[in-house]
Amino acid sequence: MTADFTPEPGQPDDAPGTEVAGGRLVRSQGVTAPAGFRAAGITAGIKANGNADLALVLNEGPELSAAGVFTANKVKAAPVLWSQQVLTTGRLRAVVLNSGGANACTGAPGFQDSHKTAEEVAAALSNWGTDTGAVEVAVCSTGLIGDRLPMDKLLPGVTEAVHELAGGLSGGTDAAYAIMTTDTVPKQAALHHSGKWNVGGMAKGAGMLAPALATMLCVITTDAVASAEQLDEALRAATRVSFDRLDVDGATSTNDTVLLLASGASNVAPSQEELTAAVTAVCDDLADQLMADAEGVTKRVRVTVRGAASEDEALIGARTVARDSLVKTAVFGSDPNWGRVLAAIGIAPIELDPDRITVSFNGSPVCIDGVGAPGAREVDLSGVDIDLDIDLRIGDAAVTIRTTDLSHGYVEENSAYSS
Amino acid sequence: MTADFTPEPGQPDDAPGTEVAGGRLVRSQGVTAPAGFRAAGITAGIKANGNADLALVLNEGPELSAAGVFTANKVKAAPVLWSQQVLTTGRLRAVVLNSGGANACTGAPGFQDSHKTAEEVAAALSNWGTDTGAVEVAVCSTGLIGDRLPMDKLLPGVTEAVHELAGGLSGGTDAAYAIMTTDTVPKQAALHHSGKWNVGGMAKGAGMLAPALATMLCVITTDAVASAEQLDEALRAATRVSFDRLDVDGATSTNDTVLLLASGASNVAPSQEELTAAVTAVCDDLADQLMADAEGVTKRVRVTVRGAASEDEALIGARTVARDSLVKTAVFGSDPNWGRVLAAIGIAPIELDPDRITVSFNGSPVCIDGVGAPGAREVDLSGVDIDLDIDLRIGDAAVTIRTTDLSHGYVEENSAYSS
Structure with missing residues (x-):
């Protein structure tokens, strides 16, 4: 731990880390490493096996700028269609992610389910004191294609996840666990720039854009001050050389989604070059973790x-x-x-x-x-x-x-x- | 067996067969079903396991017209480069095929080996009484990429194969066995048009043009009277809807080759449409056999x-x-x-x-x-x-x-x- 680094609101990070992109990269923290973010991961009962299956990431601001990259598959899951639509504003307050079902090939009723999930998150956050509209909530899903989600379990889970939101590391790690499907370990990475500004992320799955159908979901957060346009440029540059160059079996999921949210809580506005380098470093490390945990990997x-x-x-x-x-x-x-x-x-x-x-x-x-x-x-x-x-x-x-x-x-x- | 069908020079064919393309399709005969062809399959010692590994198909004429379709891979084996070159004449007297080694990625020395093999076939056939030039001999190889062929075993094998040439069914079947690599059964098919004219073929492997790297080799023979141009048109039409639509794993071999030889021995000159339909029927049946015997297939x-x-x-x-x-x-x-x-x-x-x-x-x-x-x-x-x-x-x-x-x-x- 460097002397000048005291992550807020996360716990201190004792991992030695690796020097990269002008910062220190660690795998012990994820989306709650940057200031201004809270996260939760809970068991809503969507998965039959009783494992955690619902995650929530909240941006407490002061800024809410965001960008996203989505699957190139022409068959897009309902949550992808929803999230692409809300991201046209360049703003996100929260991301809700479920494992246990992809909500893909579920027609108009499936899209209504994604919409309803976003509304439920907005209502629960508003009740909790953070005024939120459904249009500020992205939705990600992963699991088997073709089945409707059990909304009777998912919607109460949303309220529980809001109650569980914690600012510390455990919230980010809980969220990283809750999005796993065939993953055997959660994947997190965080890049600290001497306590001044930070990027954190979590991911699940095995690919993106060209890669495996084991849906890749990834949420990256930063406390840097950056516009939606700057985030979009950084995220596209980063995914092009990281997730886009991870190719387990050539398949492309209906649900692949990578989101980048900025809170501006550090009050530091890095250059575009610095921002891109930092986001790239986190994406690259997560891509490495995805490769190492791909389905059936022995090499x-x-x-x-x-x-x-x-x-x-x-x-x-x-x-x-x-x-x-x-x-x-x-x-x-x-x-x-x-x-x-x-x-x-x-x-x-x-x-x-x-x-x-x-x-x-x-x-x-x-x-x-x-x-x-x-x-x-x-x-x-x-x-x-x-x-x-x-x-x-x-x-x-x-x-x-x-x-x-x-x-x-x-x-x-x-x-x-x-x- | 139909009353008016007495295959020459092959043995009678008792298989009931299937009516297709105006003829009767059987799997008990192959390249020696049409009149004017002899074949052999022997053990030259190229394969370490002692199985048959050298095949020879001879067209005794009176005509020698021929056509070929080759791998689309930019990395082409020496025998493919050789055979493409000799086929520019539209004539073939013989095809020599070896399993136990692909002779691919072997550089100029490997090409010399293919050339030398054709010369040896031409010399042995000429000694046997069938005046032949190396330019009338196509060469096909299948097996592991990257090793030189054991020419000290292959060349004596050529002389032995010429001595073994037999007109009956056993020659064609022996040849079909000798080209097998990971195949578990030989693949043959013949289409008889009421004893008037015939098409026969043998194949090994699992693909062509798009298909599996387990090199696909196929030799089709006919006793129809047809020019090289007619054969080329028939073969391209046939492979387009048969072997080109067999795709086991998307890989394409360095050695894939399909050859069509016509002896004209039936004195029947079918229309282009009839010729194409007959060649297509034989290729389609061989494609079905290749699929059924693909590596590791359970479905x-x-x-x-x-x-x-x-x-x-x-x-x-x-x-x-x-x-x-x-x-x-x-x-x-x-x-x-x-x-x-x-x-x-x-x-x-x-x-x-x-x-x-x-x-x-x-x-x-x-x-x-x-x-x-x-x-x-x-x-x-x-x-x-x-x-x-x-x-x-x-x-x-x-x-x-x-x-x-x-x-x-x-x-x-x-x-x-x-x-």
């Missing part, structure tokens, strides 16, 4: 395509390899099967010359100029972390995608999910 | 997208769903998880309205107008064959893709393949 894999003609082409190439089932099963088997890597990059719609490609596993070259390197089949991939590096030697652009292996655990978990 | 799945704005859009939609890991694992678990189907079709870059989509499993509607149908979760998918039907209700186009589930067997087989 944490970073696929880098470098030497590409452009960043777009590097991204397409890395994503194509990261999604390839044959590469992913080989990695699960700790098999340095570089031939599958070449076959995978060969179908990417990008400029390449098969006779110039160089491939390395964990720094050991396995293929040079498109031909196997001596000892390539003996490279040891038995560890958990695998760096797969593909140099196209066409240009200067490079992109890294985080992914995982394709394991028995993935098949097991996803073949039994709705039962 | 045979047909994904149909109908009501699309165009055939292209229907194809993109069906392919997107067929490749979706979450749909495929749900099918493995016999789980009618239609929400994943909607989420998958929602990321396809095609025109759709989420509120108009109807989904059925095996004829039972599970989602109507984008909302779950009553009883949707109780649909029984415990059988082996699963029809997944998605109606977009935008236009009139429909396409069906054959695929499989994503099973433990798939992970097992592909995580241990190179070891």
Whole structure:
């Protein structure tokens, strides 16, 4: 703990942290690390297994600016349609999130449920002394697609969550627990700038925009002073290089949502550059945590395509390899099967010359100029972390995608999910 | 057996067969069903396990016209580069195929190996009395990418294969066995037109153009009289609706090859329409056999997208769903998880309205107008064959893709393949 850092209203943070983006990054705090935020996580009874399933994040201000990024899927869940609509104002007082049901493909009645949930949050917060309108409340849901939510349990839960709102760390951590579905651990990260201003966040799931259907939900908070436009710019820049480059199985959820809320409570107005760097650092760390806890993961894999003609082409190439089932099963088997890597990059719609490609596993070259390197089949991939590096030697652009292996655990978990 | 059918030079075919494309389709014969073809399959010692690994198909004429379709992968194996080159003449005397090694990513020396193999076939056939040039010999290889072939075993094997050439059924069946890798059964099909003219074929693997990396090799023969141009038109039309619509895991091999050879020995010159229909029937049946024997398959799945704005859009939609890991694992678990189907079709870059989509499993509607149908979760998918039907209700186009589930067997087989 640095001498000049006393998080308000959270408890002190004793974790040593990592220096990044001009601040100190810790995983012991989340959305309540910045001043001006309260959170809660409770058991409303939406999940059959009795685990926590309802979270609430409250921005006490003085400012209420906000931005969001949503799934690119054309089939959007009701809460996504609701939240996109309310965010056109650039203001959010609160976010309510439930696990235990996605409220997707539920038609007009499902949209009414999201609307009603926001109204219930607004009424409960107003009763509690914080004047709030439904249009200031974003809604996020995650779970099985196609079923209506049990509103008879969810709505009383909203009132309970408002009563439970606490300013300390426990509120943020409770909220991080309540949004978990197949996650095995909650994911939080906070970046402290010498006690002057802070960014915090929580996330669940395994992807966003390109990634896994295990819905990704993420709420980021900051006590910086920033307009909705500044938040939007920071959030888009941050998600582009973090969550957008996490690709577990190429699927994209109907519910993926990333929200950024600013309270302005620090009275510090960082530059756009500083704000973007801080939000990016938190998103990047959360993306790392999502990869490490992806469904059935036994390997944490970073696929880098470098030497590409452009960043777009590097991204397409890395994503194509990261999604390839044959590469992913080989990695699960700790098999340095570089031939599958070449076959995978060969179908990417990008400029390449098969006779110039160089491939390395964990720094050991396995293929040079498109031909196997001596000892390539003996490279040891038995560890958990695998760096797969593909140099196209066409240009200067490079992109890294985080992914995982394709394991028995993935098949097991996803073949039994709705039962 | 029909009274007027006496296959020459193959043995009589007693299988009852299926009426299709104006002929009788049987699976007991392959490339030697049409007159004018001989084939062999032998053990050259390329495979470590001692199984048959070298096949030869000989066209005895009188005509030698031929056509081919090759992998769309930019990383092409040496035998593909060789065969594409020799096929520019529109003539083939023979095809030599080896399992036990793909000869891909082996550089200029690997190309020399393919060239040398063709020369050896030409020399051995010429010694045997059939004057042949290397430029009349196509080469196909399948197996692990990245290793040179054991030419000291392969070249003597070529001479042995020429000596083994037999006109009867056993030659075609031996050849079908010798090209197997992870296949558990050989795949053959023949279409007889009342003893007048015939099409036969053999295949191995699990895909083509979009499909699995388990290289797809296929040789089709016919005793019809047809020019190289007619064969090319027939083959492209046939593969477009058969192998191109088989998609096990979205991967595309470096070695995929489909060849069509005509001997003209029947003296029958069918119309283009008749030729295309016959070649399509054989390719379609082989595609069905490939699906049924795909790596780790426990379910045979047909994904149909109908009501699309165009055939292209229907194809993109069906392919997107067929490749979706979450749909495929749900099918493995016999789980009618239609929400994943909607989420998958929602990321396809095609025109759709989420509120108009109807989904059925095996004829039972599970989602109507984008909302779950009553009883949707109780649909029984415990059988082996699963029809997944998605109606977009935008236009009139429909396409069906054959695929499989994503099973433990798939992970097992592909995580241990190179070891």
